[in-house]
Amino acid sequence: MSFQNPVFIPGPTNIPEAIRKAVDMPTIDHRSPLFGQMLHPARENVRKVLKSDTAEIFFFPSTGTGGWETALTNTLSPGDKVLAARNGMFSHRWIDMCQRHGLNVEVVPAAWGEGIPADRFEEILSADKGHEIKVVLATHNETATGVRSDIAAVRRAIDAAKHPAMLFVDGVSSIGSMDFRMDEWGVDIAVTGSQKGFMLPAGLAIVGFSEKAKKAGETATLPRTFFDIRDMEKSYAANGYPYTPAVGLLNGLKLSTDMLLAEGLDNVFARHHRIAEGVRQAVHGWGLSLCAASPDLYSDTVSAIRTPQGFNATDIVARAAKEYGIAFGTGLGEVAGKVFRIGHLGSMTDVMALSGIAAAEMVMADLGLPVRLGSGVAAAQEYYRHGAPAKQAAA
Numbered sequence: 001m002s003f004q005n006p007v008f009i010p011g012p013t014n015i016p017e018a019i020r021k022a023v024d025m026p027t028i029d030h031r032s033p034l035f036g037q038m039l040h041p042a043r044e045n046v047r048k049v050l051k052s053d054t055a056e057i058f059f060f061p062s063t064g065t066g067g068w069e070t071a072l073t074n075t076l077s078p079g080d081k082v083l084a085a086r087n088g089m090f091s092h093r094w095i096d097m098c099q100r101h102g103l104n105v106e107v108v109p110a111a112w113g114e115g116i117p118a119d120r121f122e123e124i125l126s127a128d129k130g131h132e133i134k135v136v137l138a139t140h141n142e143t144a145t146g147v148r149s150d151i152a153a154v155r156r157a158i159d160a161a162k163h164p165a166m167l168f169v170d171g172v173s174s175i176g177s178m179d180f181r182m183d184e185w186g187v188d189i190a191v192t193g194s195q196k197g198f199m200l201p202a203g204l205a206i207v208g209f210s211e212k213a214k215k216a217g218e219t220a221t222l223p224r225t226f227f228d229i230r231d232m233e234k235s236y237a238a239n240g241y242p243y244t245p246a247v248g249l250l251n252g253l254k255l256s257t258d259m260l261l262a263e264g265l266d267n268v269f270a271r272h273h274r275i276a277e278g279v280r281q282a283v284h285g286w287g288l289s290l291c292a293a294s295p296d297l298y299s300d301t302v303s304a305i306r307t308p309q310g311f312n313a314t315d316i317v318a319r320a321a322k323e324y325g326i327a328f329g330t331g332l333g334e335v336a337g338k339v340f341r342i343g344h345l346g347s348m349t350d351v352m353a354l355s356g357i358a359a360a361e362m363v364m365a366d367l368g369l370p371v372r373l374g375s376g377v378a379a380a381q382e383y384y385r386h387g388a389p390a391k392q393a394a395a
């Protein structure tokens, strides 16, 4: 692996130099006012990135998975019913976590490559006259399949059923890269981590709680200690933490969110859309197709690309690493060996994307796939030349 090449895994993402420097800092006393000067602006910025006016933002030394656990254990009790669709590895894992916590999950199976079936949710919620379902779980962007689900449609389904269930959204691979509207979509808990759209190393679970979600915690009985938001909230009010915070990461998060807001969220989303569309043009140029079943589902942060029957897509990832020192994502779970993934989120530019497309093309040619050198690169070049004006990521 070369440290000069960008990575094209869908997290952890490339870290801009300025953010690396902000993370690498001398030890400070986290009980001094200096800590609050990192913590509170970072919370304020994250709230803006989530497009919420009122959400309470919490940071735990953890990852997105810890964010899932924070959401569940602070709001639910053993045996509580939750509704979730399984359409990829990440929704599958969140369901698995619910089950291991003794929750009763109504799983709606969906093909890997499809989005969340909001109409099915509406039927199930409408039939739940006793309001036993406490929470609807939704994975905004299925990183395994490159599928973005319509969270506004999930909210409409809950409202159409006149159901009081809360809506928890996994935005680990969307938040900070694709539009996310916590308040408008009525999201009660938003979950993400530091190492994807926020361009940081792994190490922080980042969660936003609505007032309703916080209130649910007053009666919830699932065990929680490390991830108890009540301890966090109390400590934040005193400028501190219930235990030792990941100070460098929080300092980095303050900077990375400053950078996102300075670029402008709409520009950030447009940049991701443009880069992603160039990758999709390349895939078309190769004569291959995406795992995502239809264009309305295409993710702007990761593309899962199907390879021909009988070909092991994982070979692409292995050869890319070995021969060219470049990282792509493998297929996970049901699509293992059937797809490889190009992550294009976080600190990414058109030019970086072209290097990934060119490298993938070499690897596929090496492995005997009928991909003509230059076919994907040219398709992406044409798009990037004529597409929306380039607004490049801050170096």
Ligand SMILES: *Cc1c(COP(=O)(O)O)cnc(C)c1O
Pocket: 011, 063, 064, 065, 066, 090, 139, 141, 142, 143, 170, 171, 172, 173, 193, 202
């Ligand atoms: C990466 C990811 C996770 C898991 O996050 P970790 O930080 O690895 O714990 C969860 N959900 C989605 C959609 C992801 O992309």
